[in-house]
Amino acid sequence: MAAGAGSGRTMSSTFLPVRFWLLMPSWLIIGFFLALPVLLMLVYSFLTKEFRGGVIWEPTLAAYDQFLFDRGLFGDDPPQIEWKYISIFLRSIFQATGATILCLIIGFPTAFFIATRNENTKVIWLFLVTVPYWVNLLIRTVSMKFLIRDSGPLNELLITIGAIETPLKLINTNFAVQLGLFYSYLPFMVLPIYAALERYNFTFSEAASDLYAPKWTILRQILIPIIKPGIIAGCILVFVPSLGAFLAPDLLGGAKTFMIGSLIEDQFKGNAGNWPFGAASSMILLSLVMIVLIYYARAQSKEQV
Amino acid sequence: MEKAFNVKQYNGFYFITCLCLFILYAPLLIVMIYSFNDSLSITRWGGMSLRWYYEVFYGLESEKFKLAAWNSLIIALMAATIATIVATAASIGMVRGGHFKGKSASFGLISLPIMVPEIVTAVATLIFFSAISFKLGVLSILVAHIVFCIPFAYLPISARLQGIEASYEEAAQDLYANRWKTFWHVLMPIMGPGIISGFLLGFIISLDDFIITNFVKGAGVETLPTAIFGAVKQGIKPNIMALSTLLLLFSVFLVTLSYFIGRKGNNLKTNK
Numbered sequence: 001m002a003a004g005a006g007s008g009r010t011m012s013s014t015f016l017p018v019r020f021w022l023l024m025p026s027w028l029i030i031g032f033f034l035a036l037p038v039l040l041m042l043v044y045s046f047l048t049k050e051f052r053g054g055v056i057w058e059p060t061l062a063a064y065d066q067f068l069f070d071r072g073l074f075g076d077d078p079p080q081i082e083w084k085y086i087s088i089f090l091r092s093i094f095q096a097t098g099a100t101i102l103c104l105i106i107g108f109p110t111a112f113f114i115a116t117r118n119e120n121t122k123v124i125w126l127f128l129v130t131v132p133y134w135v136n137l138l139i140r141t142v143s144m145k146f147l148i149r150d151s152g153p154l155n156e157l158l159i160t161i162g163a164i165e166t167p168l169k170l171i172n173t174n175f176a177v178q179l180g181l182f183y184s185y186l187p188f189m190v191l192p193i194y195a196a197l198e199r200y201n202f203t204f205s206e207a208a209s210d211l212y213a214p215k216w217t218i219l220r221q222i223l224i225p226i227i228k229p230g231i232i233a234g235c236i237l238v239f240v241p242s243l244g245a246f247l248a249p250d251l252l253g254g255a256k257t258f259m260i261g262s263l264i265e266d267q268f269k270g271n272a273g274n275w276p277f278g279a280a281s282s283m284i285l286l287s288l289v290m291i292v293l294i295y296y297a298r299a300q301s302k303e304q305v
Numbered sequence: 306m307e308k309a310f311n312v313k314q315y316n317g318f319y320f321i322t323c324l325c326l327f328i329l330y331a332p333l334l335i336v337m338i339y340s341f342n343d344s345l346s347i348t349r350w351g352g353m354s355l356r357w358y359y360e361v362f363y364g365l366e367s368e369k370f371k372l373a374a375w376n377s378l379i380i381a382l383m384a385a386t387i388a389t390i391v392a393t394a395a396s397i398g399m400v401r402g403g404h405f406k407g408k409s410a411s412f413g414l415i416s417l418p419i420m421v422p423e424i425v426t427a428v429a430t431l432i433f434f435s436a437i438s439f440k441l442g443v444l445s446i447l448v449a450h451i452v453f454c455i456p457f458a459y460l461p462i463s464a465r466l467q468g469i470e471a472s473y474e475e476a477a478q479d480l481y482a483n484r485w486k487t488f489w490h491v492l493m494p495i496m497g498p499g500i501i502s503g504f505l506l507g508f509i510i511s512l513d514d515f516i517i518t519n520f521v522k523g524a525g526v527e528t529l530p531t532a533i534f535g536a537v538k539q540g541i542k543p544n545i546m547a548l549s550t551l552l553l554l555f556s557v558f559l560v561t562l563s564y565f566i567g568r569k570g571n572n573l574k575t576n577k
Contacts, residue, residue, distance in 0.1 A: 012401050012474050015397050016401065019398040020398070022397050022402075023394070026395040030414055033449070033451075034421070034430070037429035037430050038421065038425070041432050044432050106321060106325050109315070109318040130560070130564075131557055134560040135553050135556045135557065136552055138530045138534055139549045140333065142533070143332035145537075146339070153335050183332070202312060202313060209310065218312060261424045265424065268431060279428060279432065293420060
Protein backbone atom coordinates (compact mmCIF):
# COMPACT_ATOMS: atom_id res chain seq x y z
CA MET A 1 0.00 0.00 0.00
CA ALA A 2 2.49 2.57 1.18
CA ALA A 3 4.83 3.06 -1.71
CA GLY A 4 7.78 4.18 0.39
CA ALA A 5 7.66 1.30 2.87
CA GLY A 6 10.39 -1.24 2.59
CA SER A 7 11.82 0.19 -0.60
CA GLY A 8 14.90 1.71 1.01
CA ARG A 9 17.17 1.50 4.00
CA THR A 10 15.85 3.13 7.11
CA MET A 11 19.08 2.91 9.10
CA SER A 12 21.25 5.97 8.82
CA SER A 13 24.59 7.00 10.22
CA THR A 14 23.13 10.41 11.03
CA PHE A 15 21.20 9.43 14.13
CA LEU A 16 22.82 6.11 14.96
CA PRO A 17 25.45 7.53 17.34
CA VAL A 18 22.80 9.33 19.42
CA ARG A 19 20.15 6.59 19.38
CA PHE A 20 20.32 5.99 23.13
CA TRP A 21 19.99 9.69 23.90
CA LEU A 22 16.92 9.80 21.68
CA LEU A 23 15.36 6.81 23.40
CA MET A 24 16.31 7.88 26.90
CA PRO A 25 13.36 10.26 27.60
CA SER A 26 10.74 7.64 26.73
CA TRP A 27 12.55 4.96 28.74
CA LEU A 28 12.84 7.24 31.75
CA ILE A 29 9.25 8.49 31.69
CA ILE A 30 7.62 5.09 31.16
CA GLY A 31 10.13 3.31 33.37
CA PHE A 32 9.79 5.73 36.25
CA PHE A 33 6.07 6.44 36.03
CA LEU A 34 4.73 3.05 34.95
CA ALA A 35 7.17 0.12 35.22
CA LEU A 36 8.34 1.18 38.67
CA PRO A 37 4.79 1.83 39.93
CA VAL A 38 3.71 -1.65 38.74
CA LEU A 39 6.59 -3.16 40.74
CA LEU A 40 5.58 -1.05 43.72
CA MET A 41 2.02 -2.31 43.32
CA LEU A 42 3.37 -5.85 43.54
CA VAL A 43 5.09 -4.91 46.81
CA TYR A 44 1.92 -3.27 48.13
CA SER A 45 -0.08 -6.43 47.50
CA PHE A 46 2.09 -8.08 50.19
CA LEU A 47 1.65 -5.33 52.78
CA THR A 48 -0.80 -4.92 55.66
CA LYS A 49 -3.85 -2.75 55.06
CA GLU A 50 -4.54 0.43 56.90
CA PHE A 51 -8.16 1.40 57.38
CA ARG A 52 -9.42 4.17 55.07
CA GLY A 53 -6.79 3.44 52.47
CA GLY A 54 -3.02 3.31 52.56
CA VAL A 55 -0.76 0.58 53.94
CA ILE A 56 1.36 -0.38 56.92
CA TRP A 57 4.83 -1.57 55.94
CA GLU A 58 4.54 -5.04 57.37
CA PRO A 59 4.78 -8.02 55.01
CA THR A 60 1.78 -10.36 54.91
CA LEU A 61 -0.07 -12.64 52.54
CA ALA A 62 -3.40 -11.38 53.86
CA ALA A 63 -4.54 -9.83 50.56
CA TYR A 64 -4.10 -13.04 48.56
CA ASP A 65 -5.49 -15.03 51.46
CA GLN A 66 -8.61 -12.86 51.51
CA PHE A 67 -8.98 -13.41 47.80
CA LEU A 68 -8.90 -17.18 48.01
CA PHE A 69 -10.06 -18.21 51.48
CA ASP A 70 -12.84 -17.49 53.89
CA ARG A 71 -11.72 -17.75 57.50
CA GLY A 72 -14.90 -16.61 59.17
CA LEU A 73 -15.69 -13.29 60.81
CA PHE A 74 -12.81 -13.38 63.28
CA GLY A 75 -10.31 -15.09 61.03
CA ASP A 76 -9.82 -18.20 63.16
CA ASP A 77 -12.22 -20.63 61.50
CA PRO A 78 -10.67 -23.34 59.34
CA PRO A 79 -10.09 -21.84 55.88
CA GLN A 80 -12.64 -22.55 53.21
CA ILE A 81 -12.49 -21.56 49.58
CA GLU A 82 -13.94 -18.06 49.22
CA TRP A 83 -16.02 -17.99 46.05
CA LYS A 84 -16.99 -14.32 46.21
CA TYR A 85 -13.91 -12.94 44.47
CA ILE A 86 -13.16 -15.97 42.35
CA SER A 87 -16.68 -15.75 40.96
CA ILE A 88 -16.16 -12.06 40.16
CA PHE A 89 -13.09 -13.03 38.14
CA LEU A 90 -14.90 -15.91 36.47
CA ARG A 91 -17.80 -13.61 35.62
CA SER A 92 -15.37 -11.09 34.11
CA ILE A 93 -13.80 -13.81 31.96
CA PHE A 94 -17.27 -15.00 30.93
CA GLN A 95 -18.44 -11.47 30.08
CA ALA A 96 -15.27 -10.66 28.15
CA THR A 97 -15.57 -13.94 26.22
CA GLY A 98 -19.22 -13.22 25.42
CA ALA A 99 -18.40 -9.71 24.21
CA THR A 100 -15.56 -11.10 22.07
CA ILE A 101 -17.86 -13.66 20.43
CA LEU A 102 -20.53 -11.01 19.75
CA CYS A 103 -17.89 -8.71 18.26
CA LEU A 104 -16.61 -11.53 16.06
CA ILE A 105 -20.09 -12.41 14.77
CA ILE A 106 -20.74 -8.81 13.73
CA GLY A 107 -17.14 -7.75 13.09
CA PHE A 108 -16.00 -10.47 10.70
CA PRO A 109 -18.74 -10.01 8.08
CA THR A 110 -18.31 -6.24 8.36
CA ALA A 111 -14.56 -6.45 7.80
CA PHE A 112 -15.12 -8.84 4.90
CA PHE A 113 -17.70 -6.57 3.31
CA ILE A 114 -15.45 -3.51 3.62
CA ALA A 115 -12.36 -5.31 2.32
CA THR A 116 -14.21 -6.40 -0.83
CA ARG A 117 -15.42 -2.90 -1.79
CA ASN A 118 -13.57 -0.87 -4.41
CA GLU A 119 -10.83 1.53 -3.31
CA ASN A 120 -13.03 4.62 -3.16
CA THR A 121 -15.96 3.31 -1.15
CA LYS A 122 -13.64 1.27 1.07
CA VAL A 123 -12.18 4.34 2.77
CA ILE A 124 -15.65 5.72 3.50
CA TRP A 125 -16.84 2.50 5.16
CA LEU A 126 -13.61 2.24 7.09
CA PHE A 127 -13.88 5.82 8.25
CA LEU A 128 -17.45 5.22 9.42
CA VAL A 129 -16.36 2.24 11.50
CA THR A 130 -13.40 4.10 13.02
CA VAL A 131 -15.12 7.32 14.07
CA PRO A 132 -17.18 5.90 16.99
CA TYR A 133 -14.03 4.45 18.50
CA TRP A 134 -12.63 7.94 18.92
CA VAL A 135 -15.72 9.23 20.63
CA ASN A 136 -15.33 9.38 24.38
CA LEU A 137 -15.99 5.93 25.86
CA LEU A 138 -17.83 7.43 28.81
CA ILE A 139 -20.24 9.28 26.52
CA ARG A 140 -20.80 6.14 24.45
CA THR A 141 -21.57 4.09 27.54
CA VAL A 142 -23.92 6.77 28.87
CA SER A 143 -25.66 6.86 25.47
CA MET A 144 -26.14 3.11 25.64
CA LYS A 145 -27.58 3.45 29.13
CA PHE A 146 -29.95 6.16 27.91
CA LEU A 147 -31.06 3.98 25.00
CA ILE A 148 -31.77 0.74 26.84
CA ARG A 149 -33.06 2.01 30.18
CA ASP A 150 -36.53 0.90 31.31
CA SER A 151 -38.36 3.99 29.99
CA GLY A 152 -35.82 4.62 27.23
CA PRO A 153 -36.27 5.01 23.47
CA LEU A 154 -35.66 1.31 22.75
CA ASN A 155 -38.44 0.12 25.03
CA GLU A 156 -40.74 2.88 23.81
CA LEU A 157 -40.15 1.89 20.22
CA LEU A 158 -40.75 -1.79 20.92
CA ILE A 159 -43.99 -0.99 22.78
CA THR A 160 -45.18 1.36 20.04
CA ILE A 161 -44.72 -1.23 17.31
CA GLY A 162 -46.36 -3.77 19.56
CA ALA A 163 -43.43 -6.15 19.89
CA ILE A 164 -43.66 -6.15 23.68
CA GLU A 165 -46.22 -5.00 26.22
CA THR A 166 -44.17 -4.32 29.31
CA PRO A 167 -40.74 -2.66 29.07
CA LEU A 168 -37.75 -5.01 28.89
CA LYS A 169 -35.65 -4.89 32.05
CA LEU A 170 -32.26 -4.61 30.42
CA ILE A 171 -30.37 -2.26 32.73
CA ASN A 172 -28.53 -3.91 35.64
CA THR A 173 -28.37 -7.28 33.91
CA ASN A 174 -25.35 -9.26 32.76
CA PHE A 175 -26.67 -8.93 29.24
CA ALA A 176 -26.62 -5.11 29.42
CA VAL A 177 -22.99 -5.20 30.53
CA GLN A 178 -22.10 -7.58 27.73
CA LEU A 179 -23.90 -5.37 25.25
CA GLY A 180 -21.97 -2.37 26.59
CA LEU A 181 -18.63 -4.15 26.25
CA PHE A 182 -19.53 -5.33 22.76
CA TYR A 183 -20.50 -1.81 21.79
CA SER A 184 -17.36 -0.30 23.33
CA TYR A 185 -14.84 -2.50 21.56
CA LEU A 186 -16.53 -3.50 18.29
CA PRO A 187 -14.21 -1.32 16.11
CA PHE A 188 -11.22 -3.14 17.66
CA MET A 189 -12.47 -6.36 16.09
CA VAL A 190 -13.18 -4.95 12.64
CA LEU A 191 -9.86 -3.18 12.04
CA PRO A 192 -7.32 -6.04 12.44
CA ILE A 193 -9.53 -8.47 10.51
CA TYR A 194 -9.87 -5.88 7.77
CA ALA A 195 -6.08 -5.43 7.71
CA ALA A 196 -5.59 -9.20 7.36
CA LEU A 197 -8.20 -9.40 4.56
CA GLU A 198 -6.41 -6.58 2.73
CA ARG A 199 -3.37 -8.84 2.43
CA TYR A 200 -5.43 -11.90 1.55
CA ASN A 201 -5.12 -12.97 -2.05
CA PHE A 202 -8.62 -13.67 -3.34
CA THR A 203 -7.27 -15.84 -6.15
CA PHE A 204 -7.06 -18.62 -3.53
CA SER A 205 -10.83 -18.40 -3.16
CA GLU A 206 -11.23 -18.26 -6.95
CA ALA A 207 -9.10 -21.37 -7.36
CA ALA A 208 -11.19 -23.21 -4.80
CA SER A 209 -14.41 -22.18 -6.51
CA ASP A 210 -13.06 -23.35 -9.88
CA LEU A 211 -12.59 -26.73 -8.24
CA TYR A 212 -16.26 -26.71 -7.23
CA ALA A 213 -15.77 -25.99 -3.54
CA PRO A 214 -19.02 -24.73 -1.99
CA LYS A 215 -19.02 -21.07 -1.01
CA TRP A 216 -19.04 -21.50 2.76
CA THR A 217 -16.42 -24.23 2.58
CA ILE A 218 -14.08 -21.76 0.88
CA LEU A 219 -14.64 -19.33 3.72
CA ARG A 220 -14.15 -21.97 6.40
CA GLN A 221 -11.28 -23.96 4.97
CA ILE A 222 -9.28 -21.43 2.97
CA LEU A 223 -9.95 -17.83 3.89
CA ILE A 224 -10.33 -18.12 7.67
CA PRO A 225 -7.18 -20.27 8.23
CA ILE A 226 -5.12 -17.77 6.22
CA ILE A 227 -6.36 -14.64 7.97
CA LYS A 228 -6.39 -16.33 11.40
CA PRO A 229 -3.65 -14.05 12.86
CA GLY A 230 -5.88 -11.04 12.18
CA ILE A 231 -8.87 -12.72 13.80
CA ILE A 232 -6.82 -13.62 16.89
CA ALA A 233 -5.49 -10.05 17.10
CA GLY A 234 -9.04 -8.71 16.97
CA CYS A 235 -10.20 -11.13 19.67
CA ILE A 236 -7.34 -10.07 21.95
CA LEU A 237 -8.00 -6.38 21.35
CA VAL A 238 -11.59 -6.91 22.46
CA PHE A 239 -11.00 -9.47 25.22
CA VAL A 240 -8.21 -7.69 27.10
CA PRO A 241 -9.88 -4.31 27.67
CA SER A 242 -13.24 -6.02 28.33
CA LEU A 243 -11.67 -8.05 31.11
CA GLY A 244 -10.62 -5.00 33.11
CA ALA A 245 -13.47 -2.73 32.01
CA PHE A 246 -14.96 -0.40 34.55
CA LEU A 247 -17.44 1.91 32.82
CA ALA A 248 -19.74 -0.67 31.23
CA PRO A 249 -20.25 -2.77 34.39
CA ASP A 250 -20.51 0.34 36.54
CA LEU A 251 -23.02 2.28 34.44
CA LEU A 252 -25.01 -0.52 32.80
CA GLY A 253 -24.81 -3.11 35.54
CA GLY A 254 -25.58 -3.31 39.21
CA ALA A 255 -24.33 -5.16 42.26
CA LYS A 256 -24.97 -8.53 40.64
CA THR A 257 -22.85 -7.78 37.61
CA PHE A 258 -19.70 -6.77 39.49
CA MET A 259 -16.54 -7.27 37.41
CA ILE A 260 -12.82 -7.09 38.22
CA GLY A 261 -12.63 -3.41 37.30
CA SER A 262 -15.39 -2.48 39.73
CA LEU A 263 -13.87 -4.66 42.45
CA ILE A 264 -10.51 -2.90 42.10
CA GLU A 265 -12.06 0.56 41.92
CA ASP A 266 -14.02 -0.14 45.09
CA GLN A 267 -10.79 -0.78 47.02
CA PHE A 268 -9.37 2.65 46.18
CA LYS A 269 -12.23 5.02 45.38
CA GLY A 270 -15.18 3.23 46.90
CA ASN A 271 -16.13 2.01 50.35
CA ALA A 272 -13.92 -1.05 50.68
CA GLY A 273 -10.73 0.97 51.12
CA ASN A 274 -8.36 -2.00 51.16
CA TRP A 275 -5.27 -1.03 49.18
CA PRO A 276 -3.27 -4.28 49.48
CA PHE A 277 -6.33 -6.25 48.38
CA GLY A 278 -6.85 -3.86 45.44
CA ALA A 279 -3.17 -4.22 44.53
CA ALA A 280 -3.41 -8.02 44.73
CA SER A 281 -6.55 -8.06 42.53
CA SER A 282 -4.76 -5.80 40.03
CA MET A 283 -1.76 -8.16 40.01
CA ILE A 284 -4.04 -11.12 39.31
CA LEU A 285 -5.74 -9.21 36.48
CA LEU A 286 -2.37 -8.16 35.06
CA SER A 287 -1.14 -11.78 35.18
CA LEU A 288 -4.24 -12.95 33.29
CA VAL A 289 -3.66 -10.32 30.61
CA MET A 290 0.04 -11.18 30.36
CA ILE A 291 -0.81 -14.87 29.87
CA VAL A 292 -3.12 -13.94 26.99
CA LEU A 293 -0.50 -11.63 25.43
CA ILE A 294 2.31 -14.18 25.74
CA TYR A 295 0.10 -16.83 24.18
CA TYR A 296 -0.58 -14.41 21.35
CA ALA A 297 3.11 -13.55 20.85
CA ARG A 298 3.92 -17.28 20.73
CA ALA A 299 1.19 -17.96 18.20
CA GLN A 300 2.43 -15.06 16.06
CA SER A 301 6.05 -16.19 16.05
CA LYS A 302 4.99 -19.74 15.20
CA GLU A 303 2.99 -18.34 12.30
CA GLN A 304 6.07 -16.61 10.94
CA VAL A 305 8.21 -19.78 11.05
CA MET B 306 -17.08 -20.09 -18.68
CA GLU B 307 -19.65 -18.42 -16.51
CA LYS B 308 -18.89 -18.42 -12.82
CA ALA B 309 -21.36 -20.02 -10.46
CA PHE B 310 -20.83 -17.41 -7.77
CA ASN B 311 -18.66 -14.49 -6.70
CA VAL B 312 -16.20 -15.40 -3.95
CA LYS B 313 -16.20 -11.83 -2.70
CA GLN B 314 -19.93 -11.79 -2.10
CA TYR B 315 -21.71 -13.52 0.75
CA ASN B 316 -25.40 -13.17 1.41
CA GLY B 317 -26.14 -11.28 4.57
CA PHE B 318 -22.73 -9.64 4.97
CA TYR B 319 -24.02 -6.35 3.63
CA PHE B 320 -26.91 -6.53 6.07
CA ILE B 321 -24.57 -7.26 8.99
CA THR B 322 -22.33 -4.32 8.01
CA CYS B 323 -25.33 -2.00 8.07
CA LEU B 324 -26.37 -3.52 11.39
CA CYS B 325 -22.84 -2.93 12.72
CA LEU B 326 -22.94 0.75 11.77
CA PHE B 327 -26.46 1.05 13.11
CA ILE B 328 -25.35 -0.36 16.48
CA LEU B 329 -22.34 1.95 16.56
CA TYR B 330 -24.25 5.11 15.72
CA ALA B 331 -27.79 4.64 17.04
CA PRO B 332 -27.06 5.41 20.73
CA LEU B 333 -25.00 8.47 19.81
CA LEU B 334 -27.61 9.83 17.41
CA ILE B 335 -30.38 9.34 19.94
CA VAL B 336 -28.50 11.28 22.60
CA MET B 337 -27.84 14.02 20.04
CA ILE B 338 -31.54 14.23 19.18
CA TYR B 339 -32.66 14.26 22.81
CA SER B 340 -30.16 17.01 23.64
CA PHE B 341 -32.42 19.33 21.63
CA ASN B 342 -35.48 18.27 23.59
CA ASP B 343 -37.39 21.21 25.06
CA SER B 344 -38.65 19.36 28.12
CA LEU B 345 -37.53 18.83 31.70
CA SER B 346 -38.16 15.11 31.41
CA ILE B 347 -35.67 13.05 29.46
CA THR B 348 -38.42 10.69 28.35
CA ARG B 349 -41.06 12.97 26.88
CA TRP B 350 -40.46 14.92 23.70
CA GLY B 351 -41.36 18.58 24.08
CA GLY B 352 -40.26 20.06 20.79
CA MET B 353 -36.95 21.39 19.52
CA SER B 354 -34.96 23.85 21.58
CA LEU B 355 -31.45 24.90 22.41
CA ARG B 356 -32.25 25.49 26.08
CA TRP B 357 -29.94 22.74 27.35
CA TYR B 358 -27.05 24.15 25.38
CA TYR B 359 -27.79 27.49 26.98
CA GLU B 360 -27.87 25.66 30.31
CA VAL B 361 -24.41 24.16 29.66
CA PHE B 362 -22.89 27.59 29.04
CA TYR B 363 -24.85 29.80 31.42
CA GLY B 364 -26.72 27.50 33.82
CA LEU B 365 -26.14 26.68 37.47
CA GLU B 366 -23.48 24.08 36.81
CA SER B 367 -21.82 25.98 33.99
CA GLU B 368 -18.91 27.21 36.15
CA LYS B 369 -18.08 23.65 37.17
CA PHE B 370 -18.18 22.40 33.59
CA LYS B 371 -16.17 25.32 32.25
CA LEU B 372 -13.43 24.71 34.79
CA ALA B 373 -13.47 20.99 34.00
CA ALA B 374 -13.32 21.69 30.26
CA TRP B 375 -10.44 24.07 30.79
CA ASN B 376 -8.53 21.48 32.83
CA SER B 377 -9.20 18.84 30.18
CA LEU B 378 -7.98 21.05 27.36
CA ILE B 379 -4.82 22.22 29.12
CA ILE B 380 -3.91 18.70 30.20
CA ALA B 381 -4.62 17.20 26.77
CA LEU B 382 -2.66 19.93 25.00
CA MET B 383 0.38 19.63 27.26
CA ALA B 384 0.33 15.84 27.52
CA ALA B 385 0.01 15.43 23.75
CA THR B 386 2.77 17.97 23.06
CA ILE B 387 5.27 16.43 25.47
CA ALA B 388 4.36 12.88 24.42
CA THR B 389 4.77 13.80 20.75
CA ILE B 390 8.25 15.24 21.31
CA VAL B 391 9.34 12.23 23.35
CA ALA B 392 7.77 9.82 20.86
CA THR B 393 9.39 11.54 17.86
CA ALA B 394 12.80 11.20 19.48
CA ALA B 395 12.09 7.59 20.38
CA SER B 396 10.93 6.82 16.82
CA ILE B 397 14.17 8.14 15.36
CA GLY B 398 16.16 6.20 17.93
CA MET B 399 14.29 2.98 17.17
CA VAL B 400 13.88 3.21 13.39
CA ARG B 401 17.21 4.89 12.57
CA GLY B 402 19.19 3.16 15.31
CA GLY B 403 19.83 -0.11 13.45
CA HIS B 404 20.10 -3.26 15.50
CA PHE B 405 21.15 -3.02 19.11
CA LYS B 406 20.96 -5.19 22.16
CA GLY B 407 17.64 -4.84 23.95
CA LYS B 408 15.80 -3.36 20.97
CA SER B 409 12.74 -5.52 21.52
CA ALA B 410 12.86 -4.75 25.24
CA SER B 411 12.92 -1.08 24.33
CA PHE B 412 9.87 -1.56 22.10
CA GLY B 413 8.18 -3.47 24.90
CA LEU B 414 8.80 -0.64 27.34
CA ILE B 415 7.46 2.00 24.93
CA SER B 416 4.29 0.00 24.28
CA LEU B 417 3.87 -1.01 27.95
CA PRO B 418 1.15 1.62 28.59
CA ILE B 419 -0.98 0.03 25.83
CA MET B 420 -0.51 -3.51 27.12
CA VAL B 421 -1.21 -2.92 30.81
CA PRO B 422 -4.98 -2.70 31.45
CA GLU B 423 -6.07 0.85 32.19
CA ILE B 424 -7.38 0.06 35.65
CA VAL B 425 -4.04 -1.52 36.60
CA THR B 426 -2.14 1.54 35.36
CA ALA B 427 -4.51 3.68 37.43
CA VAL B 428 -3.90 1.64 40.60
CA ALA B 429 -0.13 1.50 40.13
CA THR B 430 0.10 5.25 39.48
CA LEU B 431 -2.03 6.11 42.50
CA ILE B 432 0.07 3.86 44.75
CA PHE B 433 3.27 5.35 43.38
CA PHE B 434 2.14 8.96 43.87
CA SER B 435 0.99 8.20 47.38
CA ALA B 436 4.26 6.40 48.24
CA ILE B 437 6.38 9.38 47.17
CA SER B 438 3.82 11.81 48.70
CA PHE B 439 3.22 13.50 45.36
CA LYS B 440 0.29 15.88 45.70
CA LEU B 441 -2.69 14.75 43.64
CA GLY B 442 -4.02 17.42 41.30
CA VAL B 443 -3.63 18.74 37.77
CA LEU B 444 0.08 17.91 37.73
CA SER B 445 -0.41 14.26 38.72
CA ILE B 446 -3.07 13.90 36.00
CA LEU B 447 -0.70 15.45 33.48
CA VAL B 448 2.15 13.06 34.34
CA ALA B 449 -0.14 10.03 34.07
CA HIS B 450 -1.50 11.26 30.72
CA ILE B 451 1.97 11.84 29.26
CA VAL B 452 2.83 8.21 30.04
CA PHE B 453 -0.10 6.67 28.18
CA CYS B 454 0.03 9.18 25.32
CA ILE B 455 3.60 8.21 24.39
CA PRO B 456 2.82 4.84 22.71
CA PHE B 457 -0.23 6.28 20.93
CA ALA B 458 1.92 9.06 19.49
CA TYR B 459 4.79 6.65 18.82
CA LEU B 460 2.84 4.28 16.55
CA PRO B 461 1.89 6.67 13.69
CA ILE B 462 5.18 8.58 13.93
CA SER B 463 7.38 5.49 13.68
CA ALA B 464 5.15 4.03 10.93
CA ARG B 465 5.70 7.20 8.93
CA LEU B 466 9.45 7.20 9.56
CA GLN B 467 9.71 3.58 8.41
CA GLY B 468 8.49 4.69 4.99
CA ILE B 469 11.17 7.38 4.65
CA GLU B 470 14.52 6.40 3.17
CA ALA B 471 17.68 7.41 4.97
CA SER B 472 19.13 8.97 1.80
CA TYR B 473 17.49 12.35 2.56
CA GLU B 474 19.39 12.71 5.79
CA GLU B 475 22.59 11.49 4.21
CA ALA B 476 22.26 14.09 1.47
CA ALA B 477 21.82 16.79 4.11
CA GLN B 478 24.85 15.51 5.97
CA ASP B 479 26.92 15.55 2.80
CA LEU B 480 26.03 19.22 2.50
CA TYR B 481 27.46 19.83 5.98
CA ALA B 482 24.15 20.14 7.86
CA ASN B 483 24.62 19.20 11.47
CA ARG B 484 22.40 16.63 13.15
CA TRP B 485 19.90 19.14 14.50
CA LYS B 486 19.59 20.98 11.19
CA THR B 487 19.19 17.68 9.38
CA PHE B 488 16.30 16.83 11.66
CA TRP B 489 14.69 20.26 11.69
CA HIS B 490 14.94 21.13 8.00
CA VAL B 491 14.91 17.73 6.31
CA LEU B 492 13.53 14.87 8.36
CA MET B 493 10.81 16.64 10.33
CA PRO B 494 9.00 18.18 7.35
CA ILE B 495 8.79 14.73 5.72
CA MET B 496 7.66 13.15 8.99
CA GLY B 497 5.10 15.96 9.43
CA PRO B 498 1.86 14.05 8.76
CA GLY B 499 2.92 11.25 11.11
CA ILE B 500 3.84 13.72 13.83
CA ILE B 501 0.51 15.54 13.49
CA SER B 502 -1.42 12.25 13.55
CA GLY B 503 0.50 11.20 16.63
CA PHE B 504 -0.24 14.49 18.34
CA LEU B 505 -3.96 14.35 17.55
CA LEU B 506 -4.19 10.73 18.68
CA GLY B 507 -2.55 11.60 21.97
CA PHE B 508 -4.78 14.64 22.35
CA ILE B 509 -7.99 12.64 21.84
CA ILE B 510 -6.81 9.81 24.10
CA SER B 511 -5.98 12.27 26.85
CA LEU B 512 -9.26 14.14 26.44
CA ASP B 513 -11.20 10.87 26.63
CA ASP B 514 -9.52 9.27 29.58
CA PHE B 515 -11.70 8.60 32.55
CA ILE B 516 -10.35 5.67 34.59
CA ILE B 517 -6.77 6.81 35.16
CA THR B 518 -7.81 10.44 35.69
CA ASN B 519 -10.42 9.38 38.21
CA PHE B 520 -7.74 7.65 40.29
CA VAL B 521 -5.04 10.31 40.25
CA LYS B 522 -7.08 13.54 40.16
CA GLY B 523 -7.31 14.21 43.87
CA ALA B 524 -10.27 15.78 45.62
CA GLY B 525 -11.97 18.77 43.96
CA VAL B 526 -10.05 18.63 40.67
CA GLU B 527 -12.22 17.57 37.72
CA THR B 528 -11.74 17.00 34.02
CA LEU B 529 -14.73 16.84 31.67
CA PRO B 530 -15.09 13.03 31.76
CA THR B 531 -14.91 12.87 35.57
CA ALA B 532 -17.37 15.78 35.87
CA ILE B 533 -19.76 14.08 33.44
CA PHE B 534 -19.39 10.77 35.28
CA GLY B 535 -20.16 12.45 38.60
CA ALA B 536 -23.26 14.09 37.13
CA VAL B 537 -24.46 10.87 35.44
CA LYS B 538 -24.24 9.02 38.74
CA GLN B 539 -27.19 11.15 39.85
CA GLY B 540 -29.15 10.37 36.69
CA ILE B 541 -28.86 11.38 33.06
CA LYS B 542 -29.99 14.98 32.79
CA PRO B 543 -30.67 16.85 29.53
CA ASN B 544 -27.80 19.28 30.04
CA ILE B 545 -25.41 16.31 30.23
CA MET B 546 -26.72 15.17 26.87
CA ALA B 547 -26.06 18.60 25.41
CA LEU B 548 -22.55 18.63 26.87
CA SER B 549 -21.94 15.10 25.58
CA THR B 550 -23.08 16.11 22.12
CA LEU B 551 -20.63 19.02 22.10
CA LEU B 552 -17.75 16.79 23.19
CA LEU B 553 -18.79 14.16 20.67
CA LEU B 554 -18.78 16.64 17.80
CA PHE B 555 -15.38 17.93 18.90
CA SER B 556 -13.96 14.37 18.83
CA VAL B 557 -15.46 13.71 15.40
CA PHE B 558 -13.93 16.95 14.15
CA LEU B 559 -10.48 15.95 15.44
CA VAL B 560 -10.69 12.45 13.94
CA THR B 561 -11.75 13.84 10.58
CA LEU B 562 -8.88 16.32 10.72
CA SER B 563 -6.38 13.59 11.57
CA TYR B 564 -7.81 11.41 8.80
CA PHE B 565 -7.40 14.07 6.11
CA ILE B 566 -3.89 14.98 7.25
CA GLY B 567 -2.93 11.30 7.16
CA ARG B 568 -4.37 10.94 3.66
CA LYS B 569 -2.53 13.98 2.42
CA GLY B 570 0.68 12.50 3.80
CA ASN B 571 0.07 9.23 1.99
CA ASN B 572 -0.58 11.03 -1.27
CA LEU B 573 2.71 12.87 -0.97
CA LYS B 574 4.45 9.61 -0.35
CA THR B 575 3.06 7.94 -3.45
CA ASN B 576 3.71 10.94 -5.67
CA LYS B 577 7.35 10.96 -4.81
